[in-house]
Amino acid sequence: MRIDCNHVWQHISAYIEGEVDAGLRAEIDKHLETCELCSAVLDSTRNVVILMADDRVFELPAGFSKRLHQRIDRDLHIAEG
Amino acid sequence: MAARDPEFEADCIRRILAGEKRFFHDLIRPCERAIYFLLLSMLKNEAEAEDAAQETVIKVYINLHLFRGDSQFRTWVLSIARNEGLGRLRKIGTRREESLDAGTDEQTGDYTPAILTSWREIPTDALEQKELGAILRKAVEGLPEIYRNIVILRDIEEMDIRQTSAALGISEAAVKVRLHRARAMLQRELAPQLKAFAPKRKSLFWGRK
Numbered sequence: 001m002r003i004d005c006n007h008v009w010q011h012i013s014a015y016i017e018g019e020v021d022a023g024l025r026a027e028i029d030k031h032l033e034t035c036e037l038c039s040a041v042l043d044s045t046r047n048v049v050i051l052m053a054d055d056r057v058f059e060l061p062a063g064f065s066k067r068l069h070q071r072i073d074r075d076l077h078i079a080e081g
Numbered sequence: 082m083a084a085r086d087p088e089f090e091a092d093c094i095r096r097i098l099a100g101e102k103r104f105f106h107d108l109i110r111p112c113e114r115a116i117y118f119l120l121l122s123m124l125k126n127e128a129e130a131e132d133a134a135q136e137t138v139i140k141v142y143i144n145l146h147l148f149r150g151d152s153q154f155r156t157w158v159l160s161i162a163r164n165e166g167l168g169r170l171r172k173i174g175t176r177r178e179e180s181l182d183a184g185t186d187e188q189t190g191d192y193t194p195a196i197l198t199s200w201r202e203i204p205t206d207a208l209e210q211k212e213l214g215a216i217l218r219k220a221v222e223g224l225p226e227i228y229r230n231i232v233i234l235r236d237i238e239e240m241d242i243r244q245t246s247a248a249l250g251i252s253e254a255a256v257k258v259r260l261h262r263a264r265a266m267l268q269r270e271l272a273p274q275l276k277a278f279a280p281k282r283k284s285l286f287w288g289r290k
Contacts, residue, residue: 009194012246012260017242020237041194043201045268052236052267056208057117057155057217061127064134065126069106076102076142 003027008038012045090154103146109138112155115238118161118251119248122229123166124277133169137162152247159234159248193266195272213278220270228263229251235260 008031016026023074032039051057093108116137122129142156207213212269220230234245235256242260246253 007265008192009265010261012194013264014257016264017257017260021259036198038194041196041268042199044197044272045194045198047202047275048264048267048271049236051203051205051208051213051217052221052232053239054205054208057214058114058237060114060117061094061131064117064131065110065133068113068135068138071141072105072109072138075139076105 003031005031005035005038008032008035009041012042015042016046016049087153091150091173094145094148094154107141108154109141109158115155115159115234115240117229118233118237119159119162120166122226122233123163124169124197128167129147133165134162137165138167147205153244155240156244156247160209160250163249170213189229192262193269194265195269196273200272200279203275204280207278210278216271216274220267223270224263224266228266231256231259232263232267236264 008028011020011024015025016041020028032042090108095204096104097108114135114168117130117134120133120137124130126135127152137275138160140161144161148154203213205245221229223238230249231245234240234248235242242253246256249256
């Protein structure tokens, strides 16, 4: 079975997750060896995933944690009565 | 991101329930980011998300004796956060149609990626440029909510498929489908913008003077 570009795109996310079975992975790998477009789609999609996971992209508002723990202190003491 | 150790969590929970309340700070700290960003994704307002995050944490404390340990603590916490968010959306009557989706993903759409060869990898060092972070945040904010929540938990908070499915109350299959679509949408949205951040070697051919 030969797979085409569209077929590869359908499985890009699962491929990145390591969730495609060995047979399909081998087919995709073979396709990627010769298809520069699909290999760029894979690399760029994986790059998005890597960039998004960096804590610098989504940062908690300044003072968020301090305010949260002050609230915990306040409410837990109230609970103690 | 703080590491989560199930034994440490279980020990904290035992101590808190035995009256050593100060351990609640340590227990909840590794969950703070995920709680806040899930609520921000749902409520789309920073002040409201922070308020809801505080309420969530207090509810976690009050209900801690109900935690059974058959799910992961963070998953359980996030399902409380999600209910807090849903309650607030219902109260203000702004629950959007898109988020009423109960877990079906039959609709077809164009989830094909952008075809390009000019951008393959932007190193994470490029995130020192604030503009890049802003572009990435805007792309996530632009996703429909059912996809945004998945990206927040799976790709930003790096929870696995099973935990994401449990926290959002949808099947693992739905998580996978939505994750796939969300990543394709992000890649397509970001392609024209991220080209500019690609290493210079790649941009020599663009004839920059």
